[in-house]
Amino acid sequence: MDWLHCNLCFCQPGNGIGYNLTNCGHIYCEKCVKEGCENRCKMCGAVCTAMKLTSKLKPEVECFFMDPIDLAKKHNKQLMQVMDFQRSHRKRLSSYIREKVIHLIF
Incomplete structure (x- = not known):
């Protein structure tokens, strides 16, 4: 410092x-x-x-x-975890909705 x-x-x-x-x-x-x-x-x-x-x-x-670079790395890692978490839940919801639509059509 x-x-x-x-x-x-x-x-x-x-x-x-x-x-x-x-x-x-x-x-x-x-x-x-x-x-x-x-x-x-x-x-x-x-x-x-x-x-x-x-x-x-x-x-x-x-x-x-903290060193600004270390701080950015820490927050970037946390941001990636949040994005992965939300992406996986969004994907599950999208698959569920797609299946519901397919069942309604056929």
Whole structure:
């Protein structure tokens, strides 16, 4: 994640420095989080709460820190599964209707 940095001091990951994500989408290092998120976000002025960025993030947060290519592959795989599932059910229904029509005609 070459883009990750503290929005206040611009330090980047290294030397075991932890980072926090605010509810308004800003990132502060552990040294700046108190100053950057004291009552209101220093970047945008929104009422601010922060959560520590760890390896165990909720999926709705984790996706923002994934490689976009990996994220696309994951969603593409899921999309293909959905399409296959729906296609198989559509095919069964179509076959059933075709058989009903054949019986009505003959």
